[in-house]
Amino acid sequence: xxxxxxxxxxxxxxxxxxxxxxxxxxGYQRWDTFTPFPIHGMEKVMKLGNSLVGWVSLAMGAGAxxxxxxxxxxxxxxxxxxIVGGKPMFSPPMTFxxxxxxxxxxxxxxxxxxMLGLNQLPRLHHPLFANKNFALASxxxxxxxxxxxxxxxxxxxxxKLLEEIGGVNIELVEDAD
Amino acid sequence: xxSHKDTTHLPPKLxxxxxxxxxxxxxxxxxxxxVVGALISFKHDxxxxxxxSWLFAFIFYLTIALGSLFLVIxxxxxxxxxxxxxxxxxxxxxxxxxxxLAILFLPVILFAPKIFTWLTxxxxxxxxxxxxxxxxxxxxxxxSATFFGVWWLLxxxxxxxxxxxxxxxxxxxxxxxxxxSGWGILAFAATIxxxxxxxxxxxxxxxxxxxxxVYFFSDCTWIAxxxxxxxxxxxxxxxxxxxxxxxxxFYFLGxxxxxxxxxxxxxxxxxYFVVWNANMPTETFWYLIRERGSWWWVSMILIVGHFFVxxxxxxxxxxxxxFKIVLPVCALAWLMHALDLxxxxxxxxxPDGYPLKWIPLQLGCLAFMGGFLSWVFLKKFASxxxxxxxxxxxxxxxxxxxxxxxxxxxxxxxxxxR
Numbered sequence: 001x002x003x004x005x006x007x008x009x010x011x012x013x014x015x016x017x018x019x020x021x022x023x024x025x026x027g028y029q030r031w032d033t034f035t036p037f038p039i040h041g042m043e044k045v046m047k048l049g050n051s052l053v054g055w056v057s058l059a060m061g062a063g064a065x066x067x068x069x070x071x072x073x074x075x076x077x078x079x080x081x082x083i084v085g086g087k088p089m090f091s092p093p094m095t096f097x098x099x100x101x102x103x104x105x106x107x108x109x110x111x112x113x114x115m116l117g118l119n120q121l122p123r124l125h126h127p128l129f130a131n132k133n134f135a136l137a138s139x140x141x142x143x144x145x146x147x148x149x150x151x152x153x154x155x156x157x158x159x160k161l162l163e164e165i166g167g168v169n170i171e172l173v174e175d176a177d
Numbered sequence: 178x179x180s181h182k183d184t185t186h187l188p189p190k191l192x193x194x195x196x197x198x199x200x201x202x203x204x205x206x207x208x209x210x211x212v213v214g215a216l217i218s219f220k221h222d223x224x225x226x227x228x229x230s231w232l233f234a235f236i237f238y239l240t241i242a243l244g245s246l247f248l249v250i251x252x253x254x255x256x257x258x259x260x261x262x263x264x265x266x267x268x269x270x271x272x273x274x275x276x277x278l279a280i281l282f283l284p285v286i287l288f289a290p291k292i293f294t295w296l297t298x299x300x301x302x303x304x305x306x307x308x309x310x311x312x313x314x315x316x317x318x319x320x321s322a323t324f325f326g327v328w329w330l331l332x333x334x335x336x337x338x339x340x341x342x343x344x345x346x347x348x349x350x351x352x353x354x355x356x357x358s359g360w361g362i363l364a365f366a367a368t369i370x371x372x373x374x375x376x377x378x379x380x381x382x383x384x385x386x387x388x389x390x391v392y393f394f395s396d397c398t399w400i401a402x403x404x405x406x407x408x409x410x411x412x413x414x415x416x417x418x419x420x421x422x423x424x425x426x427f428y429f430l431g432x433x434x435x436x437x438x439x440x441x442x443x444x445x446x447x448x449y450f451v452v453w454n455a456n457m458p459t460e461t462f463w464y465l466i467r468e469r470g471s472w473w474w475v476s477m478i479l480i481v482g483h484f485f486v487x488x489x490x491x492x493x494x495x496x497x498x499x500f501k502i503v504l505p506v507c508a509l510a511w512l513m514h515a516l517d518l519x520x521x522x523x524x525x526x527x528p529d530g531y532p533l534k535w536i537p538l539q540l541g542c543l544a545f546m547g548g549f550l551s552w553v554f555l556k557k558f559a560s561x562x563x564x565x566x567x568x569x570x571x572x573x574x575x576x577x578x579x580x581x582x583x584x585x586x587x588x589x590x591x592x593x594x595r
Binding site (some may be wrong): 097 | 448449450454456492493495
């Protein structure tokens, strides 16, 4: 039987914040917290940097911008040169408005697709859903899970650590796949 | 969360006492340079070079004051909490409009016949005749005085109630400031459009551009944000505002600054694009002049320095609160804004290329006015509390999520898990 990790339950934001500090200090790498609302300072404890979504968005936006400029050049100046309103066949100002609009489109699609990709979504099921208390993560309970893929993970040691830092309902979560 | 603010990460306190004579030095040095320049200008072109340089420097500081006024108005209209600490010196900057900038406007009236060709050209021109009541010296003075009158009313009321709030802490003060911001935003929009058209755009009165007022406004706010950012950094380093400032203030200012970098490029391009697309001689001539000689290079520098460089430097999230990135961008913004105003103002007198010979004269006018206005500003700043003392939102700005009456007795001892 494969294991996904160990999950523990906490009662308050302060409890999970101090628990997270201790898990971090114990040297764990692959762990996560699940709370009903964002907890101030958690991102610092978990050392979460900025999301990479912005770069996906930038790349998609810039790509869309340049491809529309290219498309207009190809259509108006190369493939079928056409004089419109006495303007040059190709001039940067004339491409700007459609290219700019497609840049917004590309940026937005990049943000959405990048977010879904980095979150590994959509998926139909998650092993943590097997935990019967886990639904309370969107109500009034605070959860901390340490993944089995963590190099420091050991069933007994990790369970002991979670007990020491005040976790209750500690459960080994199975990976159903 | 915790209200305790860690100031140990701040570098040592900034001591600017050695610079206290700078405004006077600038005023005297700039004054001498301006007078010498004016005398030379009289001899060569009857004062045109001086008139244009003075107008250029005047508009430069006018934009900072108008942009600051906008920040104060928006603060009240949106009921903002984060901008409480920076509100007071923005009010001081805005109240430079009257009487100080109005005084500095007097030479513009004096030199108006040298600057604005519509004052001296025969009224046979239909474009002048159609605007006859305004396009006369009396009309020019009356309309300009109206602008300053509105700004005087607006800035003095906003500042009066803000200072009153320090004393009474009364809810009436907030209501009054909101009331004056309410009619003020409309009056601001009307006067800033009128001022930009009458004082800058009418230099080439044959030209039409409906977006000019918006373009002028976006640049006003852009340069005011650069100035406000620098002042906020200085006040934090001097430990004057560090108690009420959080990282978020710098981040929000950076976001505004970034947004207006984009917005001013947007308005400028929109103006260019409409002229380019319509392709009418009555409009294109304005840009054709600016593609001649060294003006071409000025416009190229503006595209890169006014938009692309600040845009990409300020784009990352963390850059907006990183002083090492934003402060150089602010310096660049001042330089680019000055160049942008040159681009708008000077070709009317020098269509063949950027007048390099005028630079000492322009620097003289800029230094004189800068010294004078910063002297007035420092006097105002020193004679009042540095931030609104009893604003209902000041605790919010400090990052304390408590009602004022709860503070500080029931501050949770455990750092507050509420």
